Amino acid sequence: MPKSGDIPACEGTGEARCTAPTKLIEHAPSAYSYPLLIKHLLHTPLRHAPDQEIVYRDRVRYDYRTFDRRIRRLAGALAGRGVRPGDTVGVLDWDSHRYLECYFAVPSMGAVLHMVNIRLSPEQVLYTINHAQDDVLLVHADFLPLIESIRDRIERVRTIVVMVDDYEVPATSLEVGGEYEALLAAAPEDYDFPDFDENTRATTFYTTGTTGLPKGVYFSHRQLVLHTLAGAAAFGASAEQGRLHRGDVYMPITPMFHVHAWGFPFIATMLGVKQVYPGRYAPETLLTLIETEKVTFSHCVPTLLHMLLTSPAGANTDLRAWKVVVGGSALPKGLARAAYDRGIDVFTGYGMSETCPLLTVAQLTPAMLDEPADQQVENRTQTGLPIPLVDLRVVDAEMNDVPRDGKSTGEVVVRSPWLTQGYFGDPAQSEALWQGGYLHTNDVGFIHPSGSLQITDRLKDVIKTGGEWISSLEIEDILSQHPGVGEVAVIGVPDDKWGERPLAIVVPKAGHEGSLTQGLLEAHLAAYADKGLISKWAVPDRIVFTTAIMRTSVGKTNKKALREFYAQQAGEGSGA
């Protein structure tokens, strides 16, 4: 049998037809071929929904016709400021209509959009701006002090454009090359985006691992167009639940600098839906926008959903028409249940910075929607099923598939047409990412017999105790279901006898600060162990109560920092 990548040769037949290379690819790209460019995502909305609205907070509201004219003006303005194909344009902004304009205008000129992570430290922001070789920066007024503080060490940037919400540029020591709206107003609206190779780099941003310097990943036009098509197909395919369709109103609650807000702004634009951009994420603003703009579809990390559900401002907000994809880290069952009980269509999406990001989504079949709440929460918190074209496997160290039995774990590895091919300027890390033809996610999980993936932990967060692997996420999940637990993190701490032992760090819910005890939580865990749902050695030896859990700049639990802190504490304790 022929193997992948090995087209059988025409040996032995000796016939004229055996001219495979020519005949096989007779259909070569020609002048008629149609490159997959981001600009082509605009054909449908401009015909389906030219009057549909794009909204920025309570400040700006315009239609897709205007959007199209504005991205052409923006491209014209940038070209006028010397931006050429291959240049890199860095953006520092809150979630806005301006950012959406940059998503389309900058790559469609042939330039590269650098979505600067504004939550990094000034030193890290400086590093990314220099490493990505930004030529131009578009900076919201709120970030002028940040840029001022690092200006002297920025290497390449030749123009800074200021973006303001109030048409008033604040005083700054920077040499400013114009204000965004003024530049657009002065630019012609007939800029015609060129055709070029679909493998041209379109976007870049930096992942914020818990180790080392930020790592730059990048995506091409082809990758973003295919991600958009497959995402639209996946969110359109569900019979009832978790759909994104033309009747929806979309609002991101994952920052636009973070993996293109998971790619949803591209999908929403292609579908021509109403889009709402909320600026900075204040729970009151988000809840007000959901209510007044009738937002029906969002995505966020668990922390943000938790903030919205516990915000006093939202106690009476009707969220029953709201769908929310939760990703970035595991959706705890307790949080999913709280959202479900509010009537929210909550479900899991999975992906990572390196994967553009969408890989799987946990959509429910109509039959599953008839199941009791507990079972629905179970299904909604699974990692989900692959979206079209995603080849997702769970493998052992030798790249053999583990059984799809709902318990055998292994590393999740993937192929799809929209995975980053490496870290910018870092061949060693890139090579570690790709092994055996698959991108290695560093996530550990298993596949349910239903086909659905369940991530159980990060490879590096697995707690190795006495030769067994304990999933830190599983213990967190069980603890999160106790009524007194607000937030929780479980980590491994060094142990002389077992290698590692689990430690739980718990933030009690408001009103439970004094009453929640280690004994109560141990009893809660013991009940699960008695039922055989977790092993007895998975029950943490120690539970620490605190008021906040250390997080990374994108809101994920910073387990590396927690491990270091508690390992050191344990060392100091034993040394005292």
Place this chain on the structure above:
Amino acid sequence: MPKSGDIPACEGTGEARCTAPTKLIEHAPSAYSYPLLIKHLLHTPLRHAPDQEIVYRDRVRYDYRTFDRRIRRLAGALAGRGVRPGDTVGVLDWDSHRYLECYFAVPSMGAVLHMVNIRLSPEQVLYTINHAQDDVLLVHADFLPLIESIRDRIERVRTIVVMVDDYEVPATSLEVGGEYEALLAAAPEDYDFPDFDENTRATTFYTTGTTGLPKGVYFSHRQLVLHTLAGAAAFGASAEQGRLHRGDVYMPITPMFHVHAWGFPFIATMLGVKQVYPGRYAPETLLTLIETEKVTFSHCVPTLLHMLLTSPAGANTDLRAWKVVVGGSALPKGLARAAYDRGIDVFTGYGMSETCPLLTVAQLTPAMLDEPADQQVENRTQTGLPIPLVDLRVVDAEMNDVPRDGKSTGEVVVRSPWLTQGYFGDPAQSEALWQGGYLHTNDVGFIHPSGSLQITDRLKDVIKTGGEWISSLEIEDILSQHPGVGEVAVIGVPDDKWGERPLAIVVPKAGHEGSLTQGLLEAHLAAYADKGLISKWAVPDRIVFTTAIMRTSVGKTNKKALREFYAQQAGEGSGA
């Protein structure tokens, strides 16, 4: 401003960053790139719906797991029969699970699937088999006599595999290289489909114009994968009406040899829906399958919908859960109304053999679904809105866009990533198809202010009378709404004074054969003319009553033949 296809050069800057060609396409294809191959459409169904059914009439019923094993067995069997990458495999079959297996197995081996049009004359079938250079033929027993009659003149075919429904190969004078099921049973099921260039030719078939020899068109893996993704996105994007989703049951009623059954088998497979293949199209069989298999989604030409609605067998069939996309020729309002009144979700799709075929679809917004029946029929019979990535324009002879005012007509021209790049071995016709970077459809239409396209006629069927253009389809549409009219065709016949004048050919509905008169239809048309809905000179001078309208092999009205017949008749008449 830079123009399309013209990337601005880096003149005048003299800077090191101006190394556009390298930097621009830094993201070049590599060992990690993921070619868009048909085999990759199988990742999702095998995880989402491995137990979902694929059904062939009342004969065969199996799940997607079995489907996957069978296509691997088929590839192994064909490889064992000497099929190599670049070879062409011709198929002559009714709509079946076997045909679906060929859709996936043949291209995924790197071979080309030739979907032989079994409705052509034996001479034309012979022409296409020789012209496509078929190496192997898979032939349903029903077509053995056809192949026997032309066997001596088939040039290249070295193996014939017989496909039967009853495991009994009929007597034949042909040298047969095996029976389909026996070959699959003997083949291993671990055939591993190779990777290769996504621009490899995957399929070919012949269009049956009304002029000259059949013309071969062909599509690559890349084109079919993109067509599938965009089609799934389009049918998933509608808020309520005209969706295709995982809960549907799909059955084609457009032959699988005709433009891959409009590409829907690929979409349905990727979504993992239940699929029903009906064999030969007998109204009774189709209606029974819709009822017993609970079919919810189909597509067909108007003639077939008309047959189903008027079949006595279906008088009591509940069709209220059935969605049907009608294309191939214009959906007459009378037929659409009859379907609508039966509770069918009927709507228009538009495309052609050269376009893979999907270009537009007439989906209704929730607001439109609240409108009265007449208005819904109006919206459902519009040609519709472009699906994702389709760049569709209506232009004058100089390629300028005509106003989108709901009346200015021009030729429909398109770009999208799935248009055939030409006719096989026919550079002259290919060049005529592509002009100014767009594929010319030869269809005339206008764009409603809503953005929806309305085809008014084929460029060659437009009736040119006294310097005005009359749409033959518009007059057909009005006549079809008369309660006594079954079928109708309107053509131009030569006229000394006006150049051409319209002539209508009418098949009365059952029971109206004697009573329907030219006077009644003239009065019907005059009422429309009085309301200004058509011009008075568009009313045909002559209406001919007949029992059947000449059609092409795919069921379209053969206007060329009708024009020749009636032009000759007129000539004989005047000469008599």
